[in-house]
Amino acid sequence: xxxxxxxxxxxxxxxxxxxxxxxxxxxxxxxxxxxxxxxxxxxxxxxxxxxxxxxxxxxxxxxxxxxxxxxxxxxxxxxxxxxxxxxxxxxxxxxxxxxxxxxxxxxxxxxxxxxxxxxxxxxxxxxxxxxxxxxxxxxxxxxxxxxxxxxxxxxxxxxxxxxxxxxxxxxxxxxxxxxxxxxxxxxxxxxxxxxxxxxxxxxxxxxxxxxxxxxxxxxxxxxxxxxxxxxxxxxxxxxxxxxxxxxxxxxxxxxxxxxxxxxx
Numbered sequence: 001x002x003x004x005x006x007x008x009x010x011x012x013x014x015x016x017x018x019x020x021x022x023x024x025x026x027x028x029x030x031x032x033x034x035x036x037x038x039x040x041x042x043x044x045x046x047x048x049x050x051x052x053x054x055x056x057x058x059x060x061x062x063x064x065x066x067x068x069x070x071x072x073x074x075x076x077x078x079x080x081x082x083x084x085x086x087x088x089x090x091x092x093x094x095x096x097x098x099x100x101x102x103x104x105x106x107x108x109x110x111x112x113x114x115x116x117x118x119x120x121x122x123x124x125x126x127x128x129x130x131x132x133x134x135x136x137x138x139x140x141x142x143x144x145x146x147x148x149x150x151x152x153x154x155x156x157x158x159x160x161x162x163x164x165x166x167x168x169x170x171x172x173x174x175x176x177x178x179x180x181x182x183x184x185x186x187x188x189x190x191x192x193x194x195x196x197x198x199x200x201x202x203x204x205x206x207x208x209x210x211x212x213x214x215x216x217x218x219x220x221x222x223x224x225x226x227x228x229x230x231x232x233x234x235x236x237x238x239x240x241x242x243x244x245x246x247x248x249x250x251x252x253x254x255x256x257x258x259x260x261x262x263x264x
Contacts, residue, residue, distance in 0.1 A: 002036070002039050014039065014042060015035075017038035018030045019034075021034040021038060040088060040094075040096075044089050044091060045088045046089070047087065050086060051085060057228065059129060059133075059137075060092050060093040060137070061093070061224045061228050062224055063093060063121035064121065065220055066122075066125070067095040067118070067120040067124075068083050069124075069223075070116050070117050070119065070120030070209045071113070071117030071120060072238075073212050073216070074117060074212070075249045076109040076110040076113040077114060077116070078097040078114075079097065079239075080096070080238050082233070082234055083238055084096075084233075097117075098235070114148060117209075118144050118145050118148075119138075119145060121137070122134065123209035125137070127210055145202055146198065149205075152198075153194055153201070159197045161194070161197055166190065216242075219242050219244070219245035219246060222244075
């Protein structure tokens, strides 16, 4: 389920990594556990040193569970595959999602749901710890959110501005001069409208994310407690805990495809 799009060389590298892990663990054969851990390593980087218990670990746990809850309670979002506090690469915690069916064709509702899910970590930090305790951990989430919201407006025609392609293709060019020329060819009013619309989309999504966190604090506290103890929760374990408190949208219960990453 996690390897669509992998080339033959990618699969060979994956199984080589899994074989190394199996050897280190004293196993005679590769199991699904080694394959799963190897995908994590290939996509997100090497596993780092586990965090010690304390405020930072608790904050990361709330951040990741915030992603998972906001995503799961927003209809159209991809199902959670795994939440972990084991650091990989630059990420101190990771929440993995499994998009369904055709990930290359996404509706407006699905894109907005991804924005809400991506803002869930920042929303959890603000609601649980207070605005002054918000950290830089959401930096990559905010970059992703801004990029997606701008694509909705300028490339996909999914905003009140209308069904226009507002960004010249040369903006995607690696040539800095061409990008500057394309931007300068747009009116100041249109640029202002684009910025306002992008902000409106992200503000609406952030309000929804904060609402999910406020309305599900009991569930969040329970899930964080279990995550701090186990350090990794499967999607099924997470949904079982959440369903004790809330009904999960039907579309967000199925786990049948490939991984997308949200990180701290």
